[in-house]
Structures are given as structure tokens and as C-alpha cells.
Amino acid sequence: ATGLAKSMSGGLVEHHLSKGFIKDGELHAREYSIEKFYKKNRYIKRYIFDYKKKKIKKVMKKWKNGKLAYNYSKTLGHFANNDMLTLYPNIMRFKNKNNTGSYTIRAAGAEKEGSRLTFTLPDAKSAKRILDDLDIDDGEIIKLFLKRRSLSNGKGNLTFGIGEDGIVKKATLNKLKLFGTLTAKRIK
Numbered sequence: 688a689t690g691l692a693k694s695m696s697g698g699l700v701e702h703h704l705s706k707g708f709i710k711d712g713e714l715h716a717r718e719y720s721i722e723k724f725y726k727k728n729r730y731i732k733r734y735i736f737d738y739k740k741k742k743i744k745k746v747m748k749k750w751k752n753g754k755l756a757y758n759y760s761k762t763l764g765h766f767a768n769n770d771m772l773t774l775y776p777n778i779m780r781f782k783n784k785n786n787t788g789s790y791t792i793r794a795a796g797a798e799k800e801g802s803r804l805t806f807t808l809p810d811a812k813s814a815k816r817i818l819d820d821l822d823i824d825d826g827e828i829i830k831l832f833l834k835r836r837s838l839s840n841g842k843g844n845l846t847f848g849i850g851e852d853g854i855v856k857k858a859t860l861n862k863l864k865l866f867g868t869l870t871a872k873r874i875k
Contacts, residue, residue, distance in 0.1 A: 716736055
């Protein structure tokens with residue numbers, strides 16, 4: 688599958704980096720960057736968080752065949768302390784203080800979702816069924832709903848089966864075009 692994915696993506700390499708601080712036990716992003724390389728192209732997207740002004744600046748640069756194709760920046764129409772890498776630990780912290788149900792969280796990097804991501808903390812009966820589907824004996828579930836071009840009909844979900852230690856045992860991303868469901872399993 689790795690060779691097929693590499694071939695289909697044109698040898699895509701992608702790096703995500705989040706820098707920030709911790710306040711009251713919650714992660715707060717100061718800068719989030721995504722850097723992609725494929726073939727002779729390079730793409731950088733950076734989010735810079737200004738907590739005083741409650742603004743997030745998004746900077747995008749793209750190089751084609753080694754030449755700068757565009758350099759664009761804008762201010763997002765919302766503010767949040769989350770990026771795509773702080774979401775999981777912050778949702779885990781949130782989970783420990785809240786009841787089952789559906790919740791919405793804002794995050795930089797989720798513009799396709801209107802910068803709002805919906806996630807559910809299922810009740811015990813639903814969680815047991817999902818854990819059984821994931822072939823996990825015990826634990827908890829968080830389900831995150833996504834909108835991406837790489838998903839059939841543009842929508843899918845990422846389900847985390849979390850062990851008692853708070854670490855993901857198994858995760859599934861469903862509705863991927865060409866692949867169906869992608870499963871990642873912790874082996875150690």
C-alpha cells in the first residue's frame with residue numbers, strides 16, 4: 688500500500704509543525720505550518736496566531752519547478768487557540784470534563800469545515816459497539832467528522848479507539864476515495 692500511495696501522490700512528502708504554549712493544561716498554538724513536497728513542487732501554508740488582537744494570519748506560498756508561483760496571505764474570519772495538531776490532546780482533556788454528545792471546536796487548518804470541526808463523545812452503548820467494530824477490548828471513542836476532497840462525497844469521519852492509558856490503540860478514516868477505509872493500529 689505504501690508504494691501505491693507514493694506512486695499515486697507523486698511522491699508526496701508532508702510535514703506538520705505546531706509551536707505554542709500550555710495554559711491551564713490546554714495547548715495553545717502560536718504557529719502552525721504545513722509543508723508539502725511532490726515532484727518539483729513545494730507548498731507551504733502557515734498560520735500565525737495573534738492572541739492580543741484575536742486574529743490568525745494565514746500565509747500560503749507555492750513553488751512550481753523551483754519558481755515561486757504565488758505568495759498570498761489573509762486574516763481568517765475567526766480566532767481559535769487550536770490547530771490540527773493541538774486538537775487531539777485538547778479534545779482528550781475536554782472529554783475528561785464533559786458528558787457524551789456532539790460538540791464543535793474551532794481550529795486553524797480546518798477552513799473546509801468552516802473552521803469548525805464536529806466531534807462526538809458517544810454514550811457507553813454506542814462506544815461499546817464501535818470498540819467491537821474496531822476489535823478493541825476496552826477503552827473510549829472519539830469520532831471526528833471531516834470534509835476533504837480526498838473523501839467520497841467530500842465527507843467522512845476519523846474514529847479514535849483510545850486505550851485506558853489515553854493513547855490511541857486504533858484509528859480509522861473512512862470513505863477515502865480509491866481506498867475505502869484506512870486503519871492505523873498501535874503495535875507497541
